[in-house]
Each structure stands twice: as structure tokens, then as C-alpha cells.
Amino acid sequence: MAVATVPTLPIEPWQPLRRKPLPAGRPREWYVSHNRRLKAMRLAIALLDSGVYHPSKADNETIRGTAERVGVHPPSDTTCRMVRTLIRAGR
Numbered sequence: 761m762a763v764a765t766v767p768t769l770p771i772e773p774w775q776p777l778r779r780k781p782l783p784a785g786r787p788r789e790w791y792v793s794h795n796r797r798l799k800a801m802r803l804a805i806a807l808l809d810s811g812v813y814h815p816s817k818a819d820n821e822t823i824r825g826t827a828e829r830v831g832v833h834p835p836s837d838t839t840c841r842m843v844r845t846l847i848r849a850g851r
Contacts, residue, residue: 799832800842806830807847815844 782791806826812818820840827834835843 796839800839803827803843804846815848818844
């Protein structure tokens with residue numbers, strides 16, 4: 761009877777992914793919207809990691825405090841609304 765062996769993966773140090781440049785030639789609003797979505801996603805993940813699972817618990821002050829702890833510029837009211845939408849969608 762043959763025994764199957766699992767090949768071991770080489771252990772290499774973790775390296776962050778390289779960022780690709782954004783595509784050129786788009787309207788300015790596209791870049792603003794893209795960066796706003798990325799910021800909202802970072803903040804939503806940080807809030808979920810800190811135990812904020814319901815959008816009603818994530819008021820603007822809480823979101824801006826989380827942004828300060830994470831090291832992100834304070835979000836606008838529009839970005840705060842996006843964060844609450846992302847938290848709501850994650851349920």
C-alpha cells in the first residue's frame with residue numbers, strides 16, 4: 761500500500777504586495793471615488809476588528825477615532841457613510 765506524502769512548502773519571509781499604479785486617463789472623479797472606497801474599506805475592517813459589528817455603533821466620531829488609531833487622515837462625512845454601508849453589507 762502506497763502512502764501519499766504532502767509536499768512541504770518552502771518557508772519564506774512575508775513581503776507586502778507591490779502596488780500597481782492606477783490606470784492613466786480616467787477622469788479625476790474616478791480616482792477620488794477609488795481612493796475613498798479604499799479608505800472606507802480599511803476603516804470598516806479596523807472597526808470590525810475592534811468589535812464594532814453594527815452600523816448604529818459606528819458614528820462619525822467612532823470612525824474618525826479609528827482613522828486616527830490606524831494612521832489614516834480623518835474621513836469626510838461621505839466616507840463615514842460608506843463605512844457604515846460596508847459594515848451593514850458584511851452582516
